[in-house]
Amino acid sequence: MRHIKFFDTTLRDGEQAPGFSMKTEEKITLALQLERLGVDIIEAGFPATSPGDFEAVQRVADVITKSSVAGLCRANKNDIQTAWDALKCAKKPRIHIVIATSDIHLQYKLKKTREEALKMATDAVKFAAGLCEDIEFSAEDAIRSDPDYLCQMVESAIDMGASTVNIPDTVGYTVPDEFENLIKYIIKKTPNINKATISVHCHNDLGLAVANSLAAIRAGASQVECTVNGIGERAGNAALEEIVMMLNVRKDIFSDISCAINTKELYRTSRLLSGITGIECQPNKAVVGKNAFSHESGIHQDGVLKNPFTYEIMTPDSVGFPCSQLVLGKHSGRHAFNTRIKDLGHDLDGATLEELFKEFKELADKKKDIFDEDLDALVYGRTSNEKDTFRLDYVCFSSVYHHVPTATVVLPYIDGIKITDASTGDGPVDAVFKAIERISCVQSTLHSYRINSVTAGKDAQGEVVIVVEFNNSGKNIMARGFSTDVLVASAIAYIDALNRYMAKEKFKSEK
Ligand SMILES: [Zn+2]
Numbered sequence: 034m035r036h037i038k039f040f041d042t043t044l045r046d047g048e049q050a051p052g053f054s055m056k057t058e059e060k061i062t063l064a065l066q067l068e069r070l071g072v073d074i075i076e077a078g079f080p081a082t083s084p085g086d087f088e089a090v091q092r093v094a095d096v097i098t099k100s101s102v103a104g105l106c107r108a109n110k111n112d113i114q115t116a117w118d119a120l121k122c123a124k125k126p127r128i129h130i131v132i133a134t135s136d137i138h139l140q141y142k143l144k145k146t147r148e149e150a151l152k153m154a155t156d157a158v159k160f161a162a163g164l165c166e167d168i169e170f171s172a173e174d175a176i177r178s179d180p181d182y183l184c185q186m187v188e189s190a191i192d193m194g195a196s197t198v199n200i201p202d203t204v205g206y207t208v209p210d211e212f213e214n215l216i217k218y219i220i221k222k223t224p225n226i227n228k229a230t231i232s233v234h235c236h237n238d239l240g241l242a243v244a245n246s247l248a249a250i251r252a253g254a255s256q257v258e259c260t261v262n263g264i265g266e267r268a269g270n271a272a273l274e275e276i277v278m279m280l281n282v283r284k285d286i287f288s289d290i291s292c293a294i295n296t297k298e299l300y301r302t303s304r305l306l307s308g309i310t311g312i313e314c315q316p317n318k319a320v321v322g323k324n325a326f327s328h329e330s331g332i333h334q335d336g337v338l339k340n341p342f343t344y345e346i347m348t349p350d351s352v353g354f355p356c357s358q359l360v361l362g363k364h365s366g367r368h369a370f371n372t373r374i375k376d377l378g379h380d381l382d383g384a385t386l387e388e389l390f391k392e393f394k395e396l397a398d399k400k401k402d403i404f405d406e407d408l409d410a411l412v413y414g415r416t417s418n419e420k421d422t423f424r425l426d427y428v429c430f431s432s433v434y435h436h437v438p439t440a441t442v443v444l445p446y447i448d449g450i451k452i453t454d455a456s457t458g459d460g461p462v463d464a465v466f467k468a469i470e471r472i473s474c475v476q477s478t479l480h481s482y483r484i485n486s487v488t489a490g491k492d493a494q495g496e497v498v499i500v501v502e503f504n505n506s507g508k509n510i511m512a513r514g515f516s517t518d519v520l521v522a523s524a525i526a527y528i529d530a531l532n533r534y535m536a537k538e539k540f541k542s543e544k
Contacts, residue, residue, distance in 0.1 A: 034291045037280065038073040038256040040232060041273060043306065044093070045076040045105055047264040052312055052500070052511055056533065057089045059309045063261075064093045066305050066378060068100045070298040072273075073256075074127060079105040080119040081112040085537065087119050094123035101125040101167060108132040108157035117164045127167040130157050130195075134186050135174035147182055155189045162194030169232065170195035176202040180215065184222045191223070197230045197256060202245060205238025205268060209248035216252035232256035235271045237263060242271035247279060250290065261306045262314045262321065274299045274320040274352070282347050300353040301378040308409045311498050311513050326354055360404060363397040370408075377405055379412050389415070399517045400492045410487050410494055414515035414525070422535040423473065426451060428524045430461040440464035442524070444472050462523045469527055475534065477527075478502045480509055484519055495519035497526045503534045510534055 044060050047053055055063070060077065067075050077093035078086040094102045102123040106112035108130050120126035132143075132154045139145050145153070154170070161168050170190035175183055187198045200219065202212065216233070220226055233249040233256070235242040246257045263272030277294045280287045303321035307313045316323040326349040328334045336343035349355075361369060370390055374381065381389070389411050396411065397403055427443035441455040442465060454471045458464030462482070470477055480500040487494040497514045510533050514525030 035255060035289050037250060037290055037292045038230065038232075039071075039273060039277070039292060039294055040074040040076065040103070040234075040256050040258040041067050041072040041260065042076040042234075042258050042270065043067070043260040043264065043273075044089075045078050046258075046266060046270050047260040047306075048078070049266055050264055050269070051509070053264055053310050054511065055309055056536075057085070057092055060089045061092055061096055062380070063305060063309060064097055064102075065380060066298070066302050067261075068097055069295070070302050071293040071295045072100055073293060074101040074103050076103040076105060076129065076258075078119075081106055081115040087115065090116075090119040091122065094120050094126065098124050101127045103127040103129045103169065105129045105131060106161075108153045110157075110160055113157060113161045113164070117161070120165070125167065126165055127169055127197075128161045128165045129169040129171065129199075130154075130161055131171040131173050132157070133173040134178040134183055135176075136179070137177065138174050151186060151189060154186055155193050158190050158193035158195050167197075168195045169197040169199055171199040171201055171232075171234065173201060174203045175200040176207045176212070176215065177204070180218055181222070184219055187219060187229075188223050188225055191225045191229045195229060197232050198226075199232040199234055199256075199258065200249070200254075201234035201258075202236060202242075203234075205236035205242060207235075207245055208241060209244045212245045213248040213252040216249045216254055220253050230255045232258060234258035236266065237268040237270065237272075240268075242269070243275045243279070246271045246276055250280075250287070262303050262318070264306070264310075264312075272319070274303060278320050278347060278352065281351070296351055297353040300355070304409070305378050308413050311413075311496075311511065320352055321354075325349075355405070360402045361393075361397070361408070362402055363394075365397070365403070373405070374408060374412070377408060377412075381412070385415075396494070396517070400490075400494065402488075402490070404488045406487045407494060410496065410515040413513065421532040422446065423469075423528050423531055425524055425528050427453075428465060428521060430465065430520050432461045438464050440468050440524075442468040442472065444469065444528075461520050465520065465524045466527050469524070469531065473531055475503050475531060476505070477531075478505070482523075484522075487515065492517065495522045497522040499523075499526045499530060501527070501530045503531070506534075508537075 048055055064075050078090040080087040080090045090104045104116035104120045106116040116128055139150055158170055172183055172186050231254045233246055233254045235245040259271040259273040261273055263269040280290055300321050328337050333344045370393055371386055392411055423444050426445050429441045432438040437457045438461045439457050443451055443453045445451045452472045454468050456464050456467035458467050483498045485496040487496050494515050494517050500509050500511050502509050510530045512526050512530035514522040516522040
């Protein structure tokens, strides 16, 4: 059996995509779930890009014990040293070096000749190999590179100590046949290739990322790089859950392949990512979409009742898809609540559970049925964090037909001083945002505002998702708020965004 390693880059390539940025605590939660899922390598970030990324990689490296933890770096000493500083506490650290190999990247982006790039790459791998045992080398835009030059790069990288060589289709340009042939060509033309694992990293610009990854596995690749829900730059990366289930469902085709992924954790991992980022995958998404296992047509329903395999090639249970939705309510006890929270994949300490149980009881007073989505909202909507600069103490709206809306807000700073202010606005949401702006003295531009209903029903909780920019920093911050009152949810979302901004500013000034 050939073991295929899963290299998950949700926290690096995925997080890089607009709207998917995560707080360090959220990255740790997701990393722990990825480990539970059984991924072989977790790429936790790109430490040299920002102090925030550095800290996140370091903290993920600290908590992960079974999976390897990788940090990305460019082919220069400073990036490599920074990555190593972040990774060295990991049980199994991996330095991942990337350099472009296609002429178009060399000429326009790096402004280097092929020879210069080759030297940069060999120097970089050599330097990294002096720090860390596990080195991965990536030839960016490999698919559009001259195959012989690519082989030369790969050979030198292996000579210098790279144990994994990654062949990315950075721009999502290839087709399965072409990619399979390229991998076979590399295997044939690189003399020392059996000293390293061949990896692939496919993007989905033309919808073929998964198909191309599978073609590479057939050709001899033993590592695939992918992300949960297929998130990532532009059209995203190859979706982890799709590759995993393909290998499982078509064991007849992939008969010599094994992997360490626990498929029953796939759905939970997908939901956790959606919960953290606030971005749901489309209902018809393969394997983990809401409709992936629902049968609407009468003929199909009839068939499935007679024998599920008439229309189901895999069972919902095999990917951890919940068969029934357990509903909690006012009379549900602590035990039922704690069990359900755990089943939903949340790993919380006793004090946090206790705090959430109180919030759950308050919610159950306002809303008859508490669904899984409501419980997720409680977990993700937790706003009290002792590091937060602002907390919402009081908010009051007045909105009268034909009159100017106003909002009054009381915000205590963390040291306890309470500040009250009020503002008018185009509507109550605008008024409350302006009132908070006045208290915080942080100017803001709202780029998007969206209300979702967490569940169905008239008494459903509202989720407000906003994208806001503070002090013309050029950095958009996404934040969410949950409440049965959408105006209150708006205020909570705005304060969450503000706290995220303040935390980043504080981080910058401390460094
Ligand atoms: Zn990528």
